[in-house]
Amino acid sequence: MARAFKEILSSGEFVVTSEIGPPKGTNIEKMVHHIELLKDKVHGMNVTDNQSSVMRLSSVAVCHLIKDNGGEPILQMTCRDRNRMALQSDLLSAHVLGVHNVLCLTGDHIYLGDHKGSKQVFDLDSVQLIVAARGLEQGRDLGGNELDGSPSFCIGATATPEADRMDSQLLKFRKKVKAGAEFFQTQAVYDLDMLKKFMEYAKQFEVKILAGILVLVSAGMAKYLNANVAGVTVPQELIDEMAGAEKGKALQKGIEIAARQIKQIKKEKICHGVHIMAIGKEEIVPEILEMAE
Numbered sequence: 001m002a003r004a005f006k007e008i009l010s011s012g013e014f015v016v017t018s019e020i021g022p023p024k025g026t027n028i029e030k031m032v033h034h035i036e037l038l039k040d041k042v043h044g045m046n047v048t049d050n051q052s053s054v055m056r057l058s059s060v061a062v063c064h065l066i067k068d069n070g071g072e073p074i075l076q077m078t079c080r081d082r083n084r085m086a087l088q089s090d091l092l093s094a095h096v097l098g099v100h101n102v103l104c105l106t107g108d109h110i111y112l113g114d115h116k117g118s119k120q121v122f123d124l125d126s127v128q129l130i131v132a133a134r135g136l137e138q139g140r141d142l143g144g145n146e147l148d149g150s151p152s153f154c155i156g157a158t159a160t161p162e163a164d165r166m167d168s169q170l171l172k173f174r175k176k177v178k179a180g181a182e183f184f185q186t187q188a189v190y191d192l193d194m195l196k197k198f199m200e201y202a203k204q205f206e207v208k209i210l211a212g213i214l215v216l217v218s219a220g221m222a223k224y225l226n227a228n229v230a231g232v233t234v235p236q237e238l239i240d241e242m243a244g245a246e247k248g249k250a251l252q253k254g255i256e257i258a259a260r261q262i263k264q265i266k267k268e269k270i271c272h273g274v275h276i277m278a279i280g281k282e283e284i285v286p287e288i289l290e291m292a293e
Contacts, residue, residue: 002072015273022057039071053113078107095151160231161198188214216254219243259291
């Protein structure tokens with residue numbers, strides 16, 4: 001059986017998490033294969049919540065499947081699709097199903113996804129969701145009503161070390177810490193000097209920081225990130241390295257870069273661990289970790 005994520009965070013070990021993307025449909029064969037592949041390789045598996053505003057299988061259901069298959073799930077919850085009643089209900093449901101790790105997110109805008117006619121909710125934001133989860137632990141919901149049995153959670157949030165406006169980002173970071181976040185998984189980081197600067201500030205707080213490692217699959221992807229994803233900057237030297245890969249070997253080059261980054265983070269003890277995002281290519285995560293040793 002997998003060790004509790006909260007226990008691992010407090011152990012002083014270098015923490016490694018990855019992602020599991022629920023399918024758009026009921027065919028879970030590939031996803032279960034990825035769970036089996038990763039459950040003994042990483043300390044926790046994030047289950048994305050209608051990622052990029054695309055409707056998919058419920059993250060709570062997938063977390064339950066991870067538990068059933070011997071892994072340690074981290075439930076991602078976004079505020080885009082549900083109001084405070086539904087969010088609190090899902091938190092209680094997750095606890096009952098043995099899911100105790102929650103990453104609180106505000107969520108992507110609906111225009112990014114496949115249901116552009118949907119109404120966005122955003123009744124709460126990520127900070128307020130953390131407050132709601134901590135309130136449930138104290139035995140009361142956001143309406144001030146007493147619960148018959150309280151949940152317990154290990155609560156995480158996100159941070160963006162490469163944000164253009166760091167003052168604003170650090171303010172959000174402080175608010176999340178104050179609300180009760182115990183760990184942070186960052187947006188994709190490619191400039192480790194920027195990560196070091198962020199850690200100079202973050203180390204004053206009793207929280208764990210896991211650097212986001214998003215695997216590049218092409219030079220075009222790197223350029224797209226620079227042009228379209230706020231808070232992510234791929235240095236030109238990495239773009240050139242990807243562009244110089246042999247034909248058909250770009251993904252392998254991306255794997256090498258990810259492994260190199262993890263190795264440096266671990267060797268220099270820049271932060272407490274990494275969060276690997278392979279986006280549908282979860283089968284490459286074990287190779288990345290092996291190369292990072």
